[in-house]
Amino acid sequence: MIAANRPQSGSRLLSLDAQGLLREVSATQLPRLLRRGDVVVANDAATLPASFHGVHLPTGEAIEVRLAGKLDDDAARFVAIVFGAGNYRTRTEHRAPPPLLRAGDRLLLGSLVAEVERSIDHARVIALRFVASEAELWSGFAAHGKPIQYAHVVEPLKLWDVWTRAATMPMAFEPPSAGFALTWKMLDDFAARGTEFATLTHAAGISSTGDAELDKRLPFDEAYVIPESTVRAIRRAKAEGGRVVAIGTTVVRALEHASRNGTLRAGRGVATNRLGPGTKLKLVDAIVSGVHAAGESHYELLKAFATGEQLQKMTEVLELRGFCNHEFGDFVLIEREQSRTTTCVFADGNARMRYSNRGQQEGLRS
Amino acid sequence: MATSNDLSGLRVAVTGGTSGLGLALTRAFRKRGAAVAIVARTAEAVERVARETGAAGIVGDVGVKDDIYPIALQINGRLGGLDVLINNASSLGPVPLRLLGDTDCEDLEEAIAVNLVGPFRLTKALLGALAASAREGRGAVVLNISSDAAVNAYAGWGAYGASKAALKHLSAIWNEEQAAHGVRVLSLDPGDMDTALHALAVPDADPASLKRPETSADELIAAIVAALPPQRAAQPVGGYA
Ligand SMILES: NC(=O)c1ccc[n+]([C@@H]2O[C@H](COP(=O)([O-])OP(=O)(O)OC[C@H]3O[C@@H](n4cnc5c(N)ncnc54)[C@H](OP(=O)(O)O)[C@@H]3O)[C@@H](O)[C@H]2O)c1
Numbered sequence: 001m002i003a004a005n006r007p008q009s010g011s012r013l014l015s016l017d018a019q020g021l022l023r024e025v026s027a028t029q030l031p032r033l034l035r036r037g038d039v040v041v042a043n044d045a046a047t048l049p050a051s052f053h054g055v056h057l058p059t060g061e062a063i064e065v066r067l068a069g070k071l072d073d074d075a076a077r078f079v080a081i082v083f084g085a086g087n088y089r090t091r092t093e094h095r096a097p098p099p100l101l102r103a104g105d106r107l108l109l110g111s112l113v114a115e116v117e118r119s120i121d122h123a124r125v126i127a128l129r130f131v132a133s134e135a136e137l138w139s140g141f142a143a144h145g146k147p148i149q150y151a152h153v154v155e156p157l158k159l160w161d162v163w164t165r166a167a168t169m170p171m172a173f174e175p176p177s178a179g180f181a182l183t184w185k186m187l188d189d190f191a192a193r194g195t196e197f198a199t200l201t202h203a204a205g206i207s208s209t210g211d212a213e214l215d216k217r218l219p220f221d222e223a224y225v226i227p228e229s230t231v232r233a234i235r236r237a238k239a240e241g242g243r244v245v246a247i248g249t250t251v252v253r254a255l256e257h258a259s260r261n262g263t264l265r266a267g268r269g270v271a272t273n274r275l276g277p278g279t280k281l282k283l284v285d286a287i288v289s290g291v292h293a294a295g296e297s298h299y300e301l302l303k304a305f306a307t308g309e310q311l312q313k314m315t316e317v318l319e320l321r322g323f324c325n326h327e328f329g330d331f332v333l334i335e336r337e338q339s340r341t342t343t344c345v346f347a348d349g350n351a352r353m354r355y356s357n358r359g360q361q362e363g364l365r366s
Numbered sequence: 367m368a369t370s371n372d373l374s375g376l377r378v379a380v381t382g383g384t385s386g387l388g389l390a391l392t393r394a395f396r397k398r399g400a401a402v403a404i405v406a407r408t409a410e411a412v413e414r415v416a417r418e419t420g421a422a423g424i425v426g427d428v429g430v431k432d433d434i435y436p437i438a439l440q441i442n443g444r445l446g447g448l449d450v451l452i453n454n455a456s457s458l459g460p461v462p463l464r465l466l467g468d469t470d471c472e473d474l475e476e477a478i479a480v481n482l483v484g485p486f487r488l489t490k491a492l493l494g495a496l497a498a499s500a501r502e503g504r505g506a507v508v509l510n511i512s513s514d515a516a517v518n519a520y521a522g523w524g525a526y527g528a529s530k531a532a533l534k535h536l537s538a539i540w541n542e543e544q545a546a547h548g549v550r551v552l553s554l555d556p557g558d559m560d561t562a563l564h565a566l567a568v569p570d571a572d573p574a575s576l577k578r579p580e581t582s583a584d585e586l587i588a589a590i591v592a593a594l595p596p597q598r599a600a601q602p603v604g605g606y607a
Pocket of ligand 1: 382407428454455457561563
């Protein structure tokens with residue numbers, strides 16, 4: 001696969017439909033692959049400038065802190081990955097380790113000071129708390145934070161490179177990159193074809209820590225918020241036999257987590273679920289994703305939608321056709337295999353409806 | 367004028383919120399219970415107005431490309447999303463005003479950077495937040511502050527007038543394009559007001575002949591409320607006198 005080394009350079013889309021047929025189109029043609037009554041759900045989280053270069057004050061050593069997750073609602077507390085001296089141009093797996101990080105150590109990050117609360121089962125993972133007011137926190141992020149970046153992209157990223165067109169609340173630690181497929185023109189095209197567009201906000205976490213053992217623990221828990229209007233749009237689509245098309249794995253994770261008890265609920269949640277070959281999808285019928293090489297964790301997620309054999313075939317075509325991978329690359333659309341049915345149940349007055357991915361519905365007494 | 371007096375829950379960003387019309391808008395929105403973020407270049411003034419009004423203060427220059435996303439980050443982060451964006455900060459171009467033939471290209475570029483490109487960039491960066499607000503039924507409005515110099519050709523107002531005319535047309539096209547997404551884009555002339563900008567442009571004007579910026583602010587808020595969904599506009603009247 002060719003690594004996309006410039007921001008938002010993806011332009012092609014390979015679709016794998018429910019019958020296992022492959023088709024290549026321009027990414028702008030996505031609306032033509034969808035149907036009247038489908039609902040497209042995107043992650044509208046804006047990306048935080050979550051990388052901070054600074055100093056470990058007890059030793060005076062240079063460090064890079066990458067915010068990677070939240071522990072609670074405290075705006076100043078984060079889970080962070082810490083590297084020693086160096087920057088994104090060195091591949092994460094070759095980055096120097098940080099100095100020994102102890103509870104109470106202070107880190108100077110631009111105008112911000114953070115305190116190490118504790119290390120979390122790994123020399124490079126800590127809970128930290130910024131010693132700052134809310135105003136200082138945001139102005140400090142704005143002034144000194146940089147988007148988290150990896151070696152395959154050469155030029156330093158700016159915030160505008162990592163915000164999708166839908167970006168709203170700055171909650172994501174890395175971009176919800178499937179959302180780079182979306183344009184305002186595309187939203188108009190969805191509307192013209194009778195496809196609804198809805199969003200949720202999901203704090204997409206980091207994709208790589210540079211440590212194979214640690215990477216196995218990804219994704220960390222991720223906070224999300226699902227608006228009432230999105231639940232209504234999904235309910236409408238399902239009632240009319242439409243499909244739920246998730247733009248990105250974060251959307252799948254949030255929707256499947258929020259409907260884990262059988263009913264999709266609006267509001268806040270913390271996704272702790274993992275997607276993979278064994279996942280029985282309750283709600284989502286299709287996914288738009290970036291291109292991922294076999295073996296990457298994202299590739300495994302796609303096995304919730306298609307068999308390993310189908311994905312293998314798809315990967316061969318992606319290779320052959322020179323698709324670009326990574327966060328700024330091309331896209332795939334994968335419809336769930338026809339035999340796998342969705343099982344989400346909506347509480348709707350007294351009647352309960354059960355849906356399958358073919359849009360059949362049956363009334364159930366509650 | 368029938369303006370809604372309770373705007374609690376509304377999230378508003380005002381560029382140039384530390385002086386003149388922007389300050390009057392900030393005070394009036396805060397009195398009505400709205401959450402407000404202000405943006406201006408002078409840190410001390412931003413801090414002073416933030417302290418006085420309880421607005422979130424953001425230091426930045428809307429004429430500088432690299433400032434826009436950091437501003438948008440802070441607006442979305444501090445307000446938790448956005449319902450109303452008011453592009454009010456403005457540059458007069460060369461001061462004292464000059465005939466076009468005497469205007470340096472750099473002065474024209476500066477007026478266009480602050481009065482046209484800045485509002486375009488900031489609107490674009492915040493469009494995701496505004497459209498999200500519209501999808502959730504909260505409505506979304508962008509108000510670009512215009513001027514009669516955008517429609518009438520006044521000698522000496524070339525850089526300012528041309529940039530404001532372009533902003534007015536840009537607003538009209540934004541509004542066409544965003545109507546389907548529920549984002550309304552307005553362009554309104556506040557009238558000649560007694561402000562620092564007016565004193566710079568017309569030093570010998572009689573202040574008594576000028577509007578108070580508070581009066582313009584009330585009129586503009588009424589126009590914004592009218593462009594929001596009726597449910598919100600019909601919120602109960604609060605204690606603002
Ligand atoms: N006054 C009038 O008679 C009149 C008539 C028609 C239209 N208008 C329009 O009304 C609006 C407000 O004008 P005003 O008379 O209230 O002006 P003002 O009193 O001079 O206030 C201007 C505000 O904008 C800020 N500002 C200026 N340049 C900025 C930049 N590049 N980035 C961020 N903030 C910036 C200023 O703070 P800093 O300097 O600290 O940045 C200040 O807060 C303008 O759009 C103007 O064109 C005014």
